[in-house]
Amino acid sequence: MRATVRDVAARAGVSPKTVSNVLNGTFRVSPATREKVEEALNALDYVPNLSARGLRNGRTGMIAVALPDLRMSYSAEMCHHFVQAAASRGLHVQIEETGGGGDREVDLMSRARAQLIDGLILNPVRLESTAVQRDVALPPVVLIGEVDQPIADHVWIDNVAAICEITQLLLDEGHRRIALVGADNTATAQLRMVGFHQALRTAGIEADPELEIPSPDWHSTDANRWFNTFLDDHQAPDAVVCMTDTLAMGVIRALADHDLSVPEDVSVVGYDNITDSAVMLPRLTTIDFDKQKFTETAIDVLTARIADPDRPIMSVTIPHRIIRRDSTRPR
């Protein structure tokens, strides 16, 4: 059987309270007592029961991170940084996937309220997210990505500005007919479309719905399929703005299959600056942000919220920048 504080106390000849004091360092314990307790701890191979501690303290040291689709390289990199940032703060991370059905988000909220996790970092898929509503008792939650409800803490990068800037860059360099890949009704896509339209408007170009191509599941293979179909029926655009680097991979492949090369015939830009973008053929021009800073900020905001449920709601914008590589060229 596993040893409990009681067993340790018995062996050390002290009370459970003293063991707890040694474990948590709450009060000063005399060196002699401490030594006895530590001997017992080791001898009995004591490991605290976190469920019991969680029940008592109302904290488990576990937070949840919910992303739309864990298969994406973007998700992979964010997961890495979340786990690292959490570990350095003594927290552990439970992961969840919210894609493919809004109910998952509601479930998650319940689980948070079920207190096996202390809080939740949620990347909602839809703007009209039913999960996050003012009237329901919210667990501590930080929304990441694109949300416009000022109902919970929020960490994001300014998508509208980012896409606007990168579209601007293409426009400045002579591209006129610019396609957008990833256009659908998800929160992320909606906001990025706003930025795209904004840049076009500033340049005096009318948005052409024909050039706004969806890619329902956001995978490279999916973008490839949809963009291939587009190219079968349409003249190639001057440039393609992809809502993620992963989409860009599929688009570049579709162009190659239509004997169009990047950037000679068509320029392509991405978003996220995943690691592989730096070695892709061609190296991808994209939007970068500090993922470590992003995740650390999200966790710190969540921790603050857990500590004080009544503090004012805050929104943090993480800076972004354009990384110029080889997938674009002036026309």
Next chain:
Amino acid sequence: MRATVRDVAARAGVSPKTVSNVLNGTFRVSPATREKVEEALNALDYVPNLSARGLRNGRTGMIAVALPDLRMSYSAEMCHHFVQAAASRGLHVQIEETGGGGDREVDLMSRARAQLIDGLILNPVRLESTAVQRDVALPPVVLIGEVDQPIADHVWIDNVAAICEITQLLLDEGHRRIALVGADNTATAQLRMVGFHQALRTAGIEADPELEIPSPDWHSTDANRWFNTFLDDHQAPDAVVCMTDTLAMGVIRALADHDLSVPEDVSVVGYDNITDSAVMLPRLTTIDFDKQKFTETAIDVLTARIADPDRPIMSVTIPHRIIRRDSTRPR
């Protein structure tokens, strides 16, 4: 305040036991009573406290999955399937990263024993993994990937055979000077090297250590750097066996930077069949396995182990197959 079973019982005019019966369906409850309880459950917005349940039952419904580096596309796809498979079995997943220091593995074992998780799926980084030893009280654990200690349950694909077969394919098609990328002292690499050497030996070719190139952190950018350096000093090989698809991306880029194209000048093969491999330039020849089946098997084996700690240790091999694409051609 949150409602407890006690509150619900009070409102429904029954005992906590009856509420528990309704919640868990352990015993039959009369429809009238059930209805009263359900009304109270809803009215009070009851959510069970999982820490309390975990303390009582010794189960939390949470398992941990530990992978070497979560940034890899391989990890991303595995995480997705683990979360899906777990969800369909009513389990949740905590993720951990074991790379960059063996102590994390030991930590993980303790955490499992700390019972906030019911069990652990671990992809150990090193064969001489100190974490998994016979004398320490192991929590329920399933090892995935390359391990040769028959100390715990094990799910893997036969790496030796897989790399041997794909190297064979290259040899059969006339490649003689074959490089290997990812050669280091990790468990995965060691086993894959065995398969590589086996194929060479069968073909009567002597292994050339010069052609076995490490890529310490296994990222595409890292493989790119190391393979670039290799190409600076050496004649290009006929083919390159990459220990993962991600490494292959970096290798293909290095070849491109030396004006060598794939497969015209050099053939390249990968391992894992990540989604992006299907659209890469060129589309990558690689080793595929059923990731859903792999993860479901691992979780089922773990569940069985949790249910019966004394059952015999088992090892399951998931089949693999070569996916032929455009990154190789006969010479």
Next chain:
DNA sequence: CTGAAAGCGCTTACAG
């Protein structure tokens, strides 16, 4: 500086 007791919220024998 330390001990004995109570209680976090749940479920499971034990009675009825």
Next chain:
DNA sequence: CTGAAAGCGCTTACAG
């Protein structure tokens, strides 16, 4: 079919 009690393992007032 239901109730009252005990206990999972921990930590925190409350006394000394």
